[in-house]
Amino acid sequence: MGRPSLFIFMDDLELLQELQRLPVLQEFIVTISSDTDAWPQQLQAGNFDAAIIEAKQFDQEHFDFLNQHHLLSDIDFIFLSSGKPNPYLDKMMLRGAGYHFRKPYHLNRIGTTLSDFHEHLARDRQQSEKVITSDLDQFGLLVGSSKAMLKLYRTIRKVAQTSANVFIVGESGAGKELVANTIHAASERTDHPFVALNCGALSPELVDSELFGHVKGAFTGAHKDHQGVFEQARGGTLFLDEVTEMPLEHQVKLLRVLESGEFRPVGSQTTHMADVRIVAATNREPIEAINDELFREDLYFRLAQFPLQVPPLRDRGEDIIGLAKHFLAYRNAQEKQNKSIDMETLKNIKAHPWPGNVRELKHTIERAYILADDIIMPEHLILQTTPRTRVEEGIDVPAGMSLEELEQAAIERTLASNRGNKSDTAQQLGISVKTLYNKLGKYQQRSGKDS
Numbered sequence: 258m259g260r261p262s263l264f265i266f267m268d269d270l271e272l273l274q275e276l277q278r279l280p281v282l283q284e285f286i287v288t289i290s291s292d293t294d295a296w297p298q299q300l301q302a303g304n305f306d307a308a309i310i311e312a313k314q315f316d317q318e319h320f321d322f323l324n325q326h327h328l329l330s331d332i333d334f335i336f337l338s339s340g341k342p343n344p345y346l347d348k349m350m351l352r353g354a355g356y357h358f359r360k361p362y363h364l365n366r367i368g369t370t371l372s373d374f375h376e377h378l379a380r381d382r383q384q385s386e387k388v389i390t391s392d393l394d395q396f397g398l399l400v401g402s403s404k405a406m407l408k409l410y411r412t413i414r415k416v417a418q419t420s421a422n423v424f425i426v427g428e429s430g431a432g433k434e435l436v437a438n439t440i441h442a443a444s445e446r447t448d449h450p451f452v453a454l455n456c457g458a459l460s461p462e463l464v465d466s467e468l469f470g471h472v473k474g475a476f477t478g479a480h481k482d483h484q485g486v487f488e489q490a491r492g493g494t495l496f497l498d499e500v501t502e503m504p505l506e507h508q509v510k511l512l513r514v515l516e517s518g519e520f521r522p523v524g525s526q527t528t529h530m531a532d533v534r535i536v537a538a539t540n541r542e543p544i545e546a547i548n549d550e551l552f553r554e555d556l557y558f559r560l561a562q563f564p565l566q567v568p569p570l571r572d573r574g575e576d577i578i579g580l581a582k583h584f585l586a587y588r589n590a591q592e593k594q595n596k597s598i599d600m601e602t603l604k605n606i607k608a609h610p611w612p613g614n615v616r617e618l619k620h621t622i623e624r625a626y627i628l629a630d631d632i633i634m635p636e637h638l639i640l641q642t643t644p645r646t647r648v649e650e651g652i653d654v655p656a657g658m659s660l661e662e663l664e665q666a667a668i669e670r671t672l673a674s675n676r677g678n679k680s681d682t683a684q685q686l687g688i689s690v691k692t693l694y695n696k697l698g699k700y701q702q703r704s705g706k707d708s
């Protein structure tokens with residue numbers, strides 16, 4: 258178990274020397290700064306456990322920075338001040354940030370406080386190493402106890418009981434398919450099938466047959482009757498995934514069934530009544546897709562009787578660590594093992610922006626699980642840097658390049674660096690393999706049109 262880390266910001270050199278004589282400092286890994294302007298950023302970047310701040314000029318900007326970056330709850334603070342009333346330090350104390358010592362300082366009290374910090378930090382670390390269970394709430398197949406998820410559960414519970422079509426919007430890997438599954442499970446249709454169709458991967462020749470089925474002999478190769486998804490899902494729920502990726506000419510066919518409530522299998526004279534609840538999903542902004550003429554507005558309004566947004570993982574702060582433990586606990590149960598996770602690792606997980614959402618988090622834990630013998634340590638985490646960081650690090654992005662071109666470049670580069678391996682590429686980019694195929698198909702079509 259490593260030593261906890263302590264950050265000291267101090268420009269009073271004499272005081273610093275006195276502090277450094279405190280024996281308890283040996284128990285910490287200490288970082289010292291005298292940079293009056295940059296200390297808050299240094300504190301944030303360093304992932305520290307505790308901090309001693311000489312708060313001569315502590316003002317609103319400092320308070321806002323520490324508050325916005327959640328440092329008040331993550332770090333144990335000791336503030337040292339001249340004793341002049343300071344409302345921002347008072348606010349820090351009200352938020353439970355730690356201790357405020359006023360001049361003249363009693364070094365032995367500061368020392369005792371640091372010893373207390375050390376003791377409970379060490380205890381936290383030991384406890385965290387034993388973390389092997391999941392303690393999150395679950396609704397249907399969805400796991401999470403953050404405010405955003407609890408709100409989503411309430412909405413799902415309400416909408417599931419109606420017959421309204423639901424349109425789910427959310428980033429790739431955020432859990433749209435699980436939401437669709439959960440709506441089905443919580444609805445009256447739960448005893449009937451849930452059928453998922455990837456609308457972006459429909460073959461143009463077979464789209465009618467996939468949607469509505471065909472009868473034997475309807476076309477060459479139709480050796481027997483085939484049920485389309487509307488029939489397969491009869492009485493249940495039809496999940497239209499990536500619906501905005503469906504070619505426009507196919508969207509018309511879908512719209513017709515939704516309007517008339519009827520469909521006819523290819524080659525059949527009989528009209529069937531549709532009896533499905535439609536739940537559709539996309540990771541695009543639907544209004545943008547409509548404006549870009551990729552998605553029919555009339556179809557959107559048919560599908561979006563009830564629009565539902567799945568929040569990205571980065572907005573579900575409290576769930577990140579819970580989900581990490583949840584995936585670890587499941588892996589342990591599957592493998593009949595007892596691996597655990599270190600506190601520092603959990604901190605790194607919490608600080609990551611998770612561009613690939615829950616899927617990326619799940620894969621990260623599963624990879625770390627394989628690499629770790631008993632305890633998952635920070636070096637076992639293979640975290641993808643966000644595209645933004647990579648751009649900041651110097652990838653050449655010409656000004657004015659469209660987002661679509663940027664996306665294509667990122668996909669092609671990642672694919673090349675993985676020697677064409679699509680599942681590794683999808684995993685690194687934080688998208689599903691099926692989304693990757695869709696996008697590659699689209700680039701191919703486009704280059705076909707261009708050439």
Ligand SMILES: Nc1ncnc2c1ncn2[C@@H]1O[C@H](COP(=O)(O)OP(=O)(O)OP(=O)(O)O)[C@@H](O)[C@H]1O
Nearest residue numbers: 399400428429430431432433434435540615616689
């Ligand atoms: N709230 C959650 N609780 C547990 N697991 C989750 C949750 N959200 C997502 N996952 C897991 O993350 C992965 C991705 O989820 P899902 O396929 O539902 O995402 P999606 O938004 O439909 O992705 P895509 O847009 O790529 O199709 C799955 O392995 C799923 O089990």
